[in-house]
Amino acid sequence: MPSPTTDRMEFHQPFQAADILKALNDMRGFKVLTDVILAVEEEEFHCHRAVLAASSPYFTAMFAGNLRESRAERIKMEGIPSDTMQLHLDYAYTGRVTITRDNVFQLFETSDLLQVLPVKDACLTFLERILDVSNCIEIRKLAEIHSCDSLFRKARDLARSRFSKVIKTEEFLQLPKQYLVDYLSDDELNTENEEEIYKAIIRWIKFDREGRSQDLDQLIELVRLPFVTPEYLISKIALDPLVYNSDGCVQQIYEARAFQISGTYRRAVKTRQRRPRKCNCVEVMVVVCGEKKTFKGSSKAREVPYYDPVHQRWRALGPVPSKDLQVSSAVSTGYDIYITGGLVNDKARKDAMCYVSYLNVWKPIASMLHPRYHHGAAVLDGKVYVIGGYDGQRCLEDVERYDPDNDKWERLAPLVHAVKCPAVAAYDGRIYVFGGFYDGYNISRQLQCYDPHTNSWSVVESNMIDYTCAHAVRLDNRIYLLGGSSKTVKAYDPSDDSIVRVADMNIKRDNCGVSVVGGKIYVSGGVTESNGPALDCIECYDPRKDEWTFGGHKLPCQLYRHGFVTVQMYKEDIHAGQT
Incomplete structure (x- = not known):
C-alpha cells in the first residue's frame, strides 16, 4: 500500500x-x-x-x-x-x-x-x-476635515500651547480668514495677554494690507478688549490708523472701555469678549446665598465666599444685593454666575441677576416670565434654562431660557409633568430633569429630557429615580445624582439610559451644594436632619477611585439651601485678593 x-x-x-x-x-x-x-x-x-x-x-x-x-x-x-x-x-x-x-x-x-x-x-x-509650530495649524485643519481625532488633538494642543511662536510663522500669515477666526476664538489659547492677540491680527492684516484691511471690523471682535490694559487700549489700539479709521473698531473700543469702568455693555461687546481666556484664569468654587443654621438659630446669607486654590483659603466676592433671598437657583456659565427666582418675605420672585466675575459686581438682568422658587436650572450652549419649581400655589411645568447676549427670556415647551425640587443637569446638547415633587409632595420617579433642537420633552420611568431636593452634576460621560436626605449616589449614563450606584457619601445630606472642579465632585454643607444644624464640612468624590474623602477645608459657616458653583476667575483678581 x-x-x-x-x-x-x-x-x-x-x-x-x-x-x-x-x-x-x-x-x-x-x-x-x-x-x-x-x-x-x-x-x-x-x-x-x-x-x-x-x-x-x-x-x-x-x-x-x-x-x-x-x-x-x-x-x-x-x-x-x-x-x-x-x-x-x-x-x-x-x-x-x-x-x-x-x-x-x-x-x-x-x-x-x-x-x-x-x-x-x-x-x-x-x-x-x-508636527511643530511651523505646520501645526495646517495639520490641525487637515485632521479636522478628515476626522483624525488623535492627530487633531495633538495639533490643536500644540497650536494652543505654543501660540506666541505660531503667530510668528509664515503659515500663520497665510491662513485664510475663517481659519484665523477659528484659531483666535479658542478660549484655551496660551497667550500672555490680549495685547498679543491684537498684535497677531495686525500682523496678519499687514501681510496683505490691501486685501485684508476691510476684515479688521470683524477680527477685532476676537480680541477680549475688556481684558486689554486701559493704557494699551487707549494709547496703542485706539490710536492705530487701521483702527481709528474704522467706525466699527472705534465702537468696539468705546464699549470695551465702558465695560472696564462700570460693567455696562451693549451688543457691540460679544459674550466671548466679556470673559478671559482659560490660561489667565483659575477655577474656583463659589458659595451663593443659602441659609446659615446653628443650634442658636438661622439667618439668610448674603455673603458670596469663594475658595482660592492659589492661597488655599476662603475669600469674599461682592455680596448679593437682595436681602432675605432664599431657595433661589444659582448656575455658572463658566465665567459668570446667574441667580434666578427664589423667595423674599414668603413671596415668589421672578427677578434674576448676574455676577460678572471680572468686575466683581452683581448686575440685575431681565426678569423671568413667571415667578418661581424650588426650581431647577442649567446652562446649555451659554444660555440659562430655568425649569419647573413652585410659585406659591402650584408646581410649575413652565420652562424658560435666557439669552445673555440679548438680555431676554423666552418660553419653551413645558415639562411633561410639573415638578418642584428636581435635580437638573445639561449633557451633550440636552437637559435632564430627574425626579422632584409633584403637587402634594408625591415623589416623581421620572427622568424628563429636553431636546432644544426640537423644543420637545421625552420621559423615562425608573425605580432608580427617587430624588427630591437633590443635585445632578455632569462629570465626564455620566450624570451623578446625590443628596436628597441620603448618602446614596447614583450615576446615569445617557448613552443607554442606565443608572448604577457608586460609592456612598460619608454623610447623609439634604439641601447641600454640589460642584465639579478638576475632574472631581465636591459636596458642601446641607443638613442631616430637618430640625438639626447645617453642616460646614466638604467631601470630595474621585470617580477613578470610586471613593469619597473629606476635603482639607470647610465652608466659612454652617450652611444649607445654598448654591455651589464653579467659576473661572481672572488670575489678577485672585492675586489681588478680591474682597
Whole structure:
C-alpha cells in the first residue's frame, strides 16, 4: 500500500506573490497587457484593473459595478495631482511609497479618497512625527476635515500651547480668514495677554494690507478688549490708523472701555469678549446665598465666599444685593454666575441677576416670565434654562431660557409633568430633569429630557429615580445624582439610559451644594436632619477611585439651601485678593 508521504507533497514558493506583482509592475512599465488608462492632469498611466481594485476599495467599486468606468478604456481622474497618483500606483504595484514633508498632505488626502488605508495610516504617523509650530495649524485643519481625532488633538494642543511662536510663522500669515477666526476664538489659547492677540491680527492684516484691511471690523471682535490694559487700549489700539479709521473698531473700543469702568455693555461687546481666556484664569468654587443654621438659630446669607486654590483659603466676592433671598437657583456659565427666582418675605420672585466675575459686581438682568422658587436650572450652549419649581400655589411645568447676549427670556415647551425640587443637569446638547415633587409632595420617579433642537420633552420611568431636593452634576460621560436626605449616589449614563450606584457619601445630606472642579465632585454643607444644624464640612468624590474623602477645608459657616458653583476667575483678581 502506498505511503501517504509518497502520494502527496505540499510545495510553497514564498516569493510567488511578490514575483507576480513585480512582473505586473514590469508589464505596466512596458504597457503590456494593461487594460485601463488613468488620465491625470497631463499624464496617462497604463494600469491593470485587477491590481488597482485589489489595492483600493475605491477602484473596486469603480470596476466591479455597473458604472460607466467599469467598461471604459480611458478614465479621467479629477482632483488628484499626477505626481501623487504616481506614488499611489507605485505603492499598488510594489507595496512601497516614500513620504516627505513636500508630498505628505496631498498623499494623505488622496489615500483617504482612494481608501488606501495603509498609506493613510503611514501619512498620519509621519504627520505626528513632523508636527511643530511651523505646520501645526495646517495639520490641525487637515485632521479636522478628515476626522483624525488623535492627530487633531495633538495639533490643536500644540497650536494652543505654543501660540506666541505660531503667530510668528509664515503659515500663520497665510491662513485664510475663517481659519484665523477659528484659531483666535479658542478660549484655551496660551497667550500672555490680549495685547498679543491684537498684535497677531495686525500682523496678519499687514501681510496683505490691501486685501485684508476691510476684515479688521470683524477680527477685532476676537480680541477680549475688556481684558486689554486701559493704557494699551487707549494709547496703542485706539490710536492705530487701521483702527481709528474704522467706525466699527472705534465702537468696539468705546464699549470695551465702558465695560472696564462700570460693567455696562451693549451688543457691540460679544459674550466671548466679556470673559478671559482659560490660561489667565483659575477655577474656583463659589458659595451663593443659602441659609446659615446653628443650634442658636438661622439667618439668610448674603455673603458670596469663594475658595482660592492659589492661597488655599476662603475669600469674599461682592455680596448679593437682595436681602432675605432664599431657595433661589444659582448656575455658572463658566465665567459668570446667574441667580434666578427664589423667595423674599414668603413671596415668589421672578427677578434674576448676574455676577460678572471680572468686575466683581452683581448686575440685575431681565426678569423671568413667571415667578418661581424650588426650581431647577442649567446652562446649555451659554444660555440659562430655568425649569419647573413652585410659585406659591402650584408646581410649575413652565420652562424658560435666557439669552445673555440679548438680555431676554423666552418660553419653551413645558415639562411633561410639573415638578418642584428636581435635580437638573445639561449633557451633550440636552437637559435632564430627574425626579422632584409633584403637587402634594408625591415623589416623581421620572427622568424628563429636553431636546432644544426640537423644543420637545421625552420621559423615562425608573425605580432608580427617587430624588427630591437633590443635585445632578455632569462629570465626564455620566450624570451623578446625590443628596436628597441620603448618602446614596447614583450615576446615569445617557448613552443607554442606565443608572448604577457608586460609592456612598460619608454623610447623609439634604439641601447641600454640589460642584465639579478638576475632574472631581465636591459636596458642601446641607443638613442631616430637618430640625438639626447645617453642616460646614466638604467631601470630595474621585470617580477613578470610586471613593469619597473629606476635603482639607470647610465652608466659612454652617450652611444649607445654598448654591455651589464653579467659576473661572481672572488670575489678577485672585492675586489681588478680591474682597
